[in-house]
Amino acid sequence: MPMANRLYNVLLRPINTSGAHHVQGPRRNKARRALVPEAAGGAAALLPIVQEGGRDAEVSAPAWPLLTTPPLLLRRNVMPKTLDGQITMEKTPSYFVTNEAPRRIHSMAKDTKLIVVVRNPVTRAISDYTQTLSKKPEIPTFEVLAFKNRTLGLIDASWSAIRIGIYALHLENWLQYFPLSQILFVSGERLITDPAGEMAKVQDFLGLKRIVTEKHFYFNKTKGFPCLKKPEDSSAPRCLGKSKGRTHPKIDPDVIHRLRKFYKPFNVMFYQMTGQDFQWEQEESDK
Numbered sequence: 001m002p003m004a005n006r007l008y009n010v011l012l013r014p015i016n017t018s019g020a021h022h023v024q025g026p027r028r029n030k031a032r033r034a035l036v037p038e039a040a041g042g043a044a045a046l047l048p049i050v051q052e053g054g055r056d057a058e059v060s061a062p063a064w065p066l067l068t069t070p071p072l073l074l075r076r077n078v079m080p081k082t083l084d085g086q087i088t089m090e091k092t093p094s095y096f097v098t099n100e101a102p103r104r105i106h107s108m109a110k111d112t113k114l115i116v117v118v119r120n121p122v123t124r125a126i127s128d129y130t131q132t133l134s135k136k137p138e139i140p141t142f143e144v145l146a147f148k149n150r151t152l153g154l155i156d157a158s159w160s161a162i163r164i165g166i167y168a169l170h171l172e173n174w175l176q177y178f179p180l181s182q183i184l185f186v187s188g189e190r191l192i193t194d195p196a197g198e199m200a201k202v203q204d205f206l207g208l209k210r211i212v213t214e215k216h217f218y219f220n221k222t223k224g225f226p227c228l229k230k231p232e233d234s235s236a237p238r239c240l241g242k243s244k245g246r247t248h249p250k251i252d253p254d255v256i257h258r259l260r261k262f263y264k265p266f267n268v269m270f271y272q273m274t275g276q277d278f279q280w281e282q283e284e285s286d287k
């Protein structure tokens with residue numbers, strides 16, 4: 001591995017339900033670490049930090065799982081060594097909702113920085129469902145899965161697509177081990193409307209130079225999302241893959257309304273816990 005003033009090893013393992021990035025160093029007492037759980041909010045959209053950072057700062061992106069293979073054999077043993085001034089990132093979507101993840105990560109590296117990408121939990125649930133539907137077209141409709149008893153309006157909070165969006169519940173678990181100051185919450189909505197703005201926050205949080213800026217993005221009309229501009233040494237601009245930014249099925253507005261009501265108290269709790277208002281109540285419609 002080449003020596004460099006700044007070198008980021010990024011461990012990526014997208015699953016699309018929630019995600020995490022881990023930044024760790026070789027001599028553990030000195031090197032920087034960050035771990036980033038997210039909740040199907042678009043963690044992959046943070047990749048420009050790796051891609052562009054890599055161009056200026058030698059980034060390598062091997063794919064290593066971290067916590068998903070039990071026991072956590074402390075993956076740092078298999079993660080690449082990181083030198084002082086380097087950052088190793090790890091992204092495993094299920095971290096945020098895995099009960100034992102905070103304790104394990106804390107025992108491995110308590111100075112790990114966490115980045116959580118969150119979006120409106122109603123949209124997140126539909127996105128999650130859309131992803132499953134693409135792999136298993138025979139599953140029941142969203143409207144059927146969302147309820148324990150539709151007549152009574154009883155939401156099925158045990159369905160993972162719904163449960164993952166109860167962010168306050170999951171965050172409580174993380175706060176037993178990590179202070180809020182060690183966690184950055186990225187808005188999945190702003191990641192789409194203002195990718196450079198969210199990226200600036202991420203870079204500041206990680207103590208990086210703002211390498212990824214507005215000049216790196218453009219809005220791709222065909223994709224319907226921001227994409228990275230064509231790099232000088234490449235022929236094609238880079239959008240995220242086909243599995244990111246799928247068209248969602250049309251969901252019964254009444255079901256959307258009930259889900260919004262269901263999530264509201266949890267969202268409010270989440271805003272209070274994080275000190276950030278994500279304004280999910282103000283959105284008029286979901287995709």
Ligand SMILES: Nc1ncnc2c1ncn2[C@@H]1O[C@H](COP(=O)(O)OS(=O)(=O)O)[C@@H](OP(=O)(O)O)[C@H]1O
Binds near residue numbers: 014015041239
């Ligand atoms: N730039 C850009 N391009 C495409 N998609 C974008 C982008 N920024 C955010 N998003 C949103 O990311 C959503 C998918 O995120 P995931 O959580 O599945 O990503 S990951 O699996 O954790 O990497 C994906 O959700 P869906 O629209 O439901 O597919 C997008 O809304």
